[in-house]
Amino acid sequence: MTLLRTLRKGGVAAATSYKLILLMWVITLVMIMFVSVPLKSLLVNIFGNSMTVERFADGFDLGLAGDMGKPFLNLISAASTGGLLLMTAGFFLYTFFAGGFFASYSRAWGTLKTNAFIRESARHFLPFLKIALLMILIFAGWTFIVVGLPAIGTMTLLRGSTVGPYLIWIFFAIWLLGMPVWLFVSDASRRWVAATGSGQALRAVGAGFRALAERFWLSYSIVLVIMILNIIFIFLSMWFTAWSVPSNGWMIFLFFLATQALFITRLFMKAWRYASVCQKAAIPERGSNTK
Amino acid sequence: MKRFVLEIALWMPVLLSGQLIVDTPLSARLTGYDINAVLDPEEHIVSGEMTAWWVNNSEMPVGDVMMHMYLNAFSSNKSSFNAQGRWSPAGDDGWGWIKIRSINDSRGNDLSRSMSFLAPDDGNIHDKTVIQLILPEPVLPGDTLHLRISFDSKLPSPIVRTGYEDDFHFVAQWFPKFGVYETAGMRQREADGWNCHQFHPNSEFYSNHSVYNVAVTLPKEFVTGSGGMMIEEIDLGDSLKKVVWRAEDIVDFAWTAWPGYKVLTQKWRGVDITLLTTDRGLDKADNQFAAVVYALEYLDDRVGPYPWPHLTFVDPPVSGAGAGGMEYTTLFTSSGGGVVPSFLKMAEMVTIHEFGHAYFMGILASNEFEEPWLDEGVNSYWEQRIVDHYYGGGYGLIRLPFIKMSDADQGRLGYISSPSRAISTNDLPSWLYPHGTYGMMSYNKAAAWLHTLEGLVGTETMDNVFREYYRLWAFRHPSARDFIAVVNDVVTKEHGNMFGENLNWFFDQVLYGNEICDYRISGVTTHKIRSYAGVINGDSIAYTRSDRTSDTLYISRVSIERLGGVTLPVEVLIGFESGEEMLELWDGRGSFKDFEYTGASKVMWAKLDPGDKIDIDVDRINNSWSSVHKFAAARRMANKFVFLMQMLISLFTI
Known part of the structure; x- marks a missing residue:
């Protein structure tokens, strides 16, 4: 199967599962609003009837942080603590939904109904959680070896040298080029679990590596292409969001719609990667690797 | 005669070099230094032979001399610098010190035996950053004292303003330097005497404007720079070179050497x-x-x-x-x-x-130890004006579409957000500010009230104040009182008695007082006026309704309160439903003030200090009120937060 055909088929499968993507978007949005709405209220309460808020018309005026006093610290604390909680909840939520997506792309080619999607998500949650934690360890190890150690070495051995910063960039590039390997392994492992119904995370990761080894460059290229597109997309999205300063009600509403459209696209791209890896990986016979 | 010949000989380098840099002396040049030094880049020691001279410009004989020995701040963990700060050496080689090998006057008298360490600021017997020399004969009025000093200066590491790191050398406070001999009346001093402070973590500058002829020998590969003008660079062979600099009318001479x-x-x-x-x-x-x-x-x-x-x-x-x-x-x-x-x-x-x-400490050589605000505060004020003038359209520090900050606000933030902002007055010596408030007080608060002064008297008058301050005090040693006198003089000339007889009331509050400034709009109320309605009408008891057909009139009341102890005249801009605006002025002295308006149009908003002139007001959020809530910014920020979280969650999950 060629690269383009795999990517095209993956794209079609991801698009077919648009209801699942929208479900994921709604749940994510509601979850985040549990934190963002109180934050907005806090901000509104700080300013009350004050006209100082006009100074935020074209961006956050940091000079007002002192005037906001303790509530500003509360705001920052609530935003950072809330953000951390959301990240944790998001980790579990997305690990959960990944089960449904992989089941959908492994067996139903994106056409899973919502109740089946949730059932499959629940069924695969624990093995997927184990795989996610294993992959986090692998990512951390990879980052430490390829970026951390060279950075420490550069800072101590090449202190003050002009070569140091360039070396760090080279190691960062190597780190980035290694990422498709780990992403493919994590996706193929989960696909293996979804396809076989096995709950053994270590065997799943092993199967992921085997799947990678079979036609390595194709496996690598699939994820690399999607990863590059993702990086460009995320960069442009963040750039758009950071530099947009809508100042009246309608513009702010349009801005909200635009950002949500961007996020849905981002979810589609994630689903596209899952589906493409499922397309490529050879499906082992059901039960062949289970006891 | 012998003394005369010797003095001429000692003066020769200065006389020969004449005015190498500026056409005429900028200062009184009461002190000068000719230094021939060698840098040992392995040991990080600068060895120098120095001839230093000081002119007694007082009307009384002076029997002693006080000098800075500032590198000794790094010589032990008990120095006042270390007791107040947190410096520790990078190993045994990290300590810094200055040692006088020999010291003689122009007659050859050995003064080393009459040399002792003093600690005029805190009496710390372990501090060796100031020495006093008892002279065998007093220096008569108008006479010049010449000292020949051989010294070794070991640079400290890690660097705190001065020191070395590998082959990088920044050489400051490195030679024995005269204190300032102040005559009675100078800086409101009652009697003549030396002003020579110890080295502190937050202050190190108060010296005479001097002439420096400095030659440094060091390895050729070092690239050098200094506060002087390079006169020549001589190749000495053996991979060595000698760099010769001259500096005129500056208060300190530092230099640096690094091959990179x-x-x-x-x-x-x-x-x-x-x-x-x-x-x-x-x-x-x-x-x-x-x-x-x-x-x-x-x-x-x-x-x-x-x-x-x-x-x-x-x-x-x-x-x-x-x-x-x-x-x-x-x-x-x-x-x-x-x-x-x-x-x-x-x-x-x-x-x-x-x-x-x-300018502020160099040309206008105030005493950084005793009046740090006059140095750091005034300089921060000008820095903020310059940064906000040239960068970011008023938001000089950061100007991005989604976030912004002016340099003036950055300074003000340091003051208003400090829980210790009212802990002391703003006129303390640098080492006496309690609880780590030196920076907040000397830089931030002082700059904030200088901006407030500018808001009161106007930018043009403020510029004229500083032009006059420069004209009167350049290359001298002004004090806070001297600065205030200039302010009073210029403001009175330009504004008459608009601010009273003088502006001492302002400085008494912001410089010599510790109260905070906070005005607020406590509320705006509006109600309709109707014609008479009630049950007693004249002598009779009857129920009377108001005439609902008449035109509606409103009474609007804008209530202002003063929450802080500082009183300043404040402007209040009031906006009506009709679009009309009205500017009111309140002397700000009472604890509250109500402005009441009767008319067909009601008050829609009010802004206290609409031009943000009162920089020391610690809360600007309570300075305005609007009948319409404006949530756009909060909504926009909430939306951005939502999107940021969505992207982060999707990014950090596989």
């Missing part, structure tokens, strides 16, 4: 500007030069001319970052030029600030 420096030059209105930077700093060199030129241009136009034809500044390497952000008049150090992202004008801000010290 890249040297760039520019010229501005006859001033040769030299930048010593690193490889990484080359990209930011244009920005750094622009910052210096902005500062030169702004201060030259609004305060007074920059009088020297040379200026050197240094962007130290990361390893020498401890030397960054320092000022030696015609030499200063910036910081972070190579590493801080360009949208954050931090490096430019530091460059402008440190250059500004050429």
Whole structure:
């Protein structure tokens, strides 16, 4: 199967599962609003009837942080603590939904109904959680070896040298080029679990590596292409969001719609990667690797 | 005769070199130093032979001399510098010290036996940063004392303003230097005497404007820079060179040597500007030069001319970052030029600030130890004006579409957000500010009330105050009282008695007082006026309804309160439903004030201090009120938060 055909088929499968993507978007949005709405209220309460808020018309005026006093610290604390909680909840939520997506792309080619999607998500949650934690360890190890150690070495051995910063960039590039390997392994492992119904995370990761080894460059290229597109997309999205300063009600509403459209696209791209890896990986016979 | 011949001989280098840099002396030149030094880059020791001279300009004989020995601040963990700060040496080689090998007067008298350490600020017997020499004969009025001193200066590491790191050397406070002999009346002093403070973590400058002839021998590979003008560089063979500098009318002489420096030059209105930077700093060199030129241009136009034809500044390497952000008049150090992202004008801000010290402490040589606000506060005020003038359309420090901050607000933030903002008055010596409030008080609060003063008297008058301050006090030693006298003089000339007989009431509150300033709009109420309605109408008891057909009139009341102890005249801008605006003025003295309006249009909003002139008001949020809530910013920020979280969650989950 060629690269383009795999990517095209993956794209079609991801698009077919648009209801699942929208479900994921709604749940994510509601979850985040549990934190963002109180934050907005806090901000509104700080300013009350004050006209100082006009100074935020074209961006956050940091000079007002002192005037906001303790509530500003509360705001920052609530935003950072809330953000951390959301990240944790998001980790579990997305690990959960990944089960449904992989089941959908492994067996139903994106056409899973919502109740089946949730059932499959629940069924695969624990093995997927184990795989996610294993992959986090692998990512951390990879980052430490390829970026951390060279950075420490550069800072101590090449202190003050002009070569140091360039070396760090080279190691960062190597780190980035290694990422498709780990992403493919994590996706193929989960696909293996979804396809076989096995709950053994270590065997799943092993199967992921085997799947990678079979036609390595194709496996690598699939994820690399999607990863590059993702990086460009995320960069442009963040750039758009950071530099947009809508100042009246309608513009702010349009801005909200635009950002949500961007996020849905981002979810589609994630689903596209899952589906493409499922397309490529050879499906082992059901039960062949289970006891 | 013998003494005369000897004095002529000692004066010869100065007489021969004459006015090498400026056409006529800028200062009284009561002190001068000829130093021949050698840098040992392995041991990090500077060995010097120095002839120093001091002119007794008082009307009384002086029997002693006091000198700075500031490198001894790094000689033990018990020095006052270390007791107040947190410096520790990088191993046994990290200690710094200065040792006098020999000291003689022009008659050959050995003065080393009459030398003792003093601690005039805190009585710390372990502090060896000030010496007193008892002279065998007093120096008569008008006479000049010459001292020949041989000394060794070991530089400390890590660098705190001065010191070394590997082969990077920043050599400041490195030679025995005279204190300032103040005569009665000078800086409101009651009697003549030496003013010579110990070395403190937060202050190190108060000296006479002097002439320096400095020669340093060091290995050829070192690139050097100093506060002086380079006269010549002599190849001594054996991989050594001698660099000869001369500096005139500056209060301190520092120099630096590092093989890694890249040297760039520019010229501005006859001033040769030299930048010593690193490889990484080359990209930011244009920005750094622009910052210096902005500062030169702004201060030259609004305060007074920059009088020297040379200026050197240094962007130290990361390893020498401890030397960054320092000022030696015609030499200063910036910081972070190579590493801080360009949208954050931090490096430019530091460059402008440190250059500004050429005026505030360099030319206008106030006493940084005793009145740090007159140095750091005044300089911060001008730095903030310059940064906000040239960068970001008023938001000089950061100006991105989604976030912004002016330099003035950054300084004000340091003051208003400090829980200790009312802990003391603003006129304390640097080492006496309690609870780590030196920076907040000397830089931030002082700059904030100088902006407030500008808001009161106007920018043009404020500029004229500083022009007059420069005219009267350049190359002298002004005090806070001298500055206030200039303010009173100029403001009275330009505004009559608009602010009273003088502005002492202002300084009594902001400089000599510790109260805070906080005005607020406590509320705006509006109600309709109707014709009479009630049950008693004249002599009869009858139910009377108001006439609902008449035109509606409103009574609106804007209520203002003073929450802080500082009283200042404040403006209040009031907006009506009809679009009409009205500017009111309140003397700000009472604890509250109500403005009441009757008319067909009701008050829709009110702004206290609408021009943000009162920078020391600690809460500007309560300075305004609007009948319409404006949630747009909160909604926009909430939306951005939602999107940011969505992207982060999707990014950090596989």
